Amino acid sequence: MRAYADNDYPADHKPNWKVISGLWPYLAEFRGRVVLALAFLVISKLATVATPVALKYIVDYLDQNRGGEVLLWIPVLLVVAYGLLRFGSTLFSELRDAVFARVAERAMRRVSLRVFEHLHNRELAFHLDRKTGGLARDIERGTNGISFLLRFTLFNIVPTLLEILLVAGILFVVFNVGYVLAILVAVVVYVVFSIKVTEWRTRFVREANSRDNQSNSRAVDSLLNYETVKYFNNERFEARMYDQNLDDWEQARLKNRLSLAALNSGQALIIGLAMIVIMAMAVREAAIGEITLGDFTMINAYLLQLFIPLNALGFVYREIRQALVNVERLFGLLGDEPGxxxxxxxxxxxxxxxxxxxxxxxxxxxxxxxxxxxxxxxxxxxxxxxxxxxxxxxxxxxxxxxxxxxxxxxxxxxxxxxxxxxxxxxxxxxxIGVVPQDTVLFNDTLYRNLAYGRPEATEEEVYRAARMAHLEDFIHSLPDGYQTQVGERGLKLSGGEKQRVAIARVILKNPxxxxxxxxxxxxxxxxxxxxxxxxxxxxxxxxxxxxxxxxxxxxxxxxxxxxxxxxxxxxxxxxxxxxxxxxxxxxxxxxxxxxxx
Structure with missing residues (x-):
């Protein structure tokens, strides 16, 4: 897999679905948690699907005993069961998330560390060609994309499909095949429409990402070169260039928003038509007495219960597509071997x-x-x-x-x-110890920058290195001494002072x-x-x-x-x-x- 540079990712590039299989090693570390989370998921969905059944029996009991003698404990018991099922659905869903949280967070940690180590192992030429701002965005979006893929693939798509199958089975057994066919047709049309339109609009998402990287890289690069900007009075020029990048990003985001509105409208239309057809079937059968009022209520509850997550499925698919793009870029960084x-x-x-x-x-x-x-x-x-x-x-x-x-x-x-x-x-x-021509320091204290030559060195060894580099008088003249913050890239120190820090580091390294x-x-x-x-x-x-x-x-x-x-x-x-x-x-x-x- 080739690691694309910040702005050369093709807009029509299709995401690699095999990326998902690359997440398995990060799940394998917590197999027990994954299995337990899936068990809670199934229990939660069974409780969710059973809830409308309890509602049906409540309505039927009250309807059939209207005007007659009502045993109060029966509807109360049914209401308690209804409430417990709703609570159970939420409880096991939350338990599922709590159990799986460690898996997702550990996966993000493992991948982030792996990418970090890999980037440090890359050759100098790679880093000279890359833009730090865009690279940072790729890592951030990629690690968040991994968490999204793990959570929503397992806990949204899978449960939604499971719920559709369970509801279809109940409707087929209790009522007739017409309801099942209507639901399945609606689901298939909805999914096909969502996939096709999402494929079409993905290029706008990619373009928005690319423009976001571009503007962020420009901002970071300009701020890192603050002094150079000031030397040439180029604040307006930098602002103008940054605004041009932001304008490109704005246009890309606008296309993204408009295409999203088209997708949402189409999905809402499909769901609305499906609701009309299925409810019309239920109203007709209830009117002629083929189904009870409780059955009608159960069908209505199932439709509401089914189409809400189905509507979310459209959002999740869109986000999964985007997460795949982000994770693919992240894995693309890992895909190229160091030179x-x-x-x-x-x-x-x-x-x-x-x-x-x-x-x-x-x-x-x-x-x-x-x-x-x-x-x-x-x-x-x-x-x-x-x-x-x-x-x-x-x-x-x-x-x-x-x-x-x-x-x-x-x-x-x-x-x-x-x-x-x-x-x-x-x-x-x-x-080998190196004293470079241009010494760059970390945005940390002077002591920590000195000790970077050998982080495990004692304080006395650090002080001795500073003395040998003729830094001690300068450090004692600072109000905060060794705890002085040196600023971004060491900009608070003069060139000579930074050079002495570099020499002290080498003294400490002792190569x-x-x-x-x-x-x-x-x-x-x-x-x-x-x-x-x-x-x-x-x-x-x-x-x-x-x-x-x-x-x-x-x-x-x-x-x-x-x-x-x-x-x-x-x-x-x-x-x-x-x-x-x-x-x-x-x-x-x-x-x-x-x-x-």
Whole structure:
């Protein structure tokens, strides 16, 4: 099953009814509860169907003894039975819901967790292509759709069909086949009409969903980029674009509402005609004495009792169609396998020294755009290798490949001789610490963001990491200290402060291999020198790959690699590369000239 993107779900796509079978594993966990709930369902329906029979006997007794001697205890007993049957119908229906509640809620929990874990297992490219707002809506609607399918398929469609069969059987035995045929014809016409019209209007429901996703994604994206909007005075532009999305959503919803009105009107017409025909039959037979007044009352009660849930059946079918669409999208997220997976025989990475080796690596994000061309180099255990070059040269791609956000097209990457494609991703990433260029924090306290590097760390370990990252003075200057809320994506902190949090996290993680992806790019020169000292301390005894834009951060590297056009064009120490008077010397001169200016 293909996972559709936010807005590319075809409007005429028919839902996959096999989705319902995919819910069975979530029911199997509570087989006993499901069986008990079904038992309560049957008892409830038997009580419901028996209620008009009690009413018939009450009316017949009173009618036949009109003007004569009436034994009061008999109608009172019948009335009590009538009341108990009505109460029993409601009681067992509520017991059914109470017993089944755990099943539905647990199913929602299981699926939500499974989707959450699956999305975290998806490759980086998947998340770069998705819109978070639309994805969140798909998950929310999908989990609610599962609850709806479980509850209403079992507890509305099944009981309604059971009630129709029971009523038809009683009418056939007590009266004649004419009533049964009239009811069955009405039910068949009603169901066929509901299905056909619902199939027709489903495209409007899908379109409304798609427009809802689109507008929600636009709103979330705009709010996440609040500062960018403000920088360019584009509040009106954002509002205009959002309103256009809302206008599309409004039009789609209007079509949905009008088609719903047509469906409801048609269903009401079918029910009304069926009531007229069946009641006319009953009136004629009551008038000529073929049936009693109690029989007439029972038929009328059955029709009211039958067509109310049948009317709800039309609503439930419509909602089931919509729930199927939502659940299908949710399962569609689970249907695609991650682009980066562990090999079947993958073992945990064993880091003895920490030597990293790129061997004839070729890589392209797209076939028509080659990024890396035959890149080979090694980082000896405990050494630091810096990679420099112009933007687009492929520097950050090296870090993404080492962390296995992507797999190489040709060649291999090894750590202590182990190809990273043959080890588990979990063990690989546990061995690598990353300080990214753009640090994003959770909307939580500063302490929790620091402790995220190792959630089980003690408070003292977190404080020590903050000290080593030169964050302690800054934290003590805050009114709430470590309990300061950092805001959405850490917007309440400066770029340099966020970068120090990222460094503290890595210190706390304490990995044998480090990736510093322009780790000081957000810092001023004074802060940079302080952080470089901390990074030098942290990287000691660790294998480090440093992606650098500022060449001043690479001077102490054991080896500097210069990349251009996806290839390594120079390598050596700082002084050696300056003496070559090549690419590195040109970049060095260029940055110093900008600094002087």
């Amino acid at each position: 980066i997976e562990d090999a079947p025989d993958a073992k945990a990475l064993v880091v003895s020294k920490g030597e990293v080796c790129f061997d004839h690596v070729h890589f392209a994000y797209r076939q028509d755009r080659q990024i890396l061309r035959d890149v080979s180099f090694a980082i000896p255990a405990g050494h630091t290798v810096a990679v420099v070059g112009a933007s687009g040269a492929g520097k950050s791609t090296l870090a993404r490949l080492l962390f296995r956000f992507y797999d190489v097209d040709q060649g291999s990457i090894t750590i202590d001789g182990q190809d990273i494609r043959t080890v588990t991703q979990d063990s690989l990433r546990a061995a 044998p291999v480090l990736i510093l992806d322009e780790a000081t790019s957000s810092l001023d020169s004074l802060s940079e020198q302080a952080i470089l000292g901390a990074l030098k301390e942290v990287s000691r005894q660790r294998t480090s790959l440093v992606i650098a834009h500022r060449l001043s951060t690479t001077r102490d590297a054991d080896t500097i690699l210069v990349m251009d056009g996806g290839r390594i064009v120079e390598s050596g120490h700082h002084t050696e590369l300056l003496a070559l008077d090549g690419h590195y010397a040109h970049l060095w001169a260029q940055q110093h000239r900008r600094g002087d200016e």
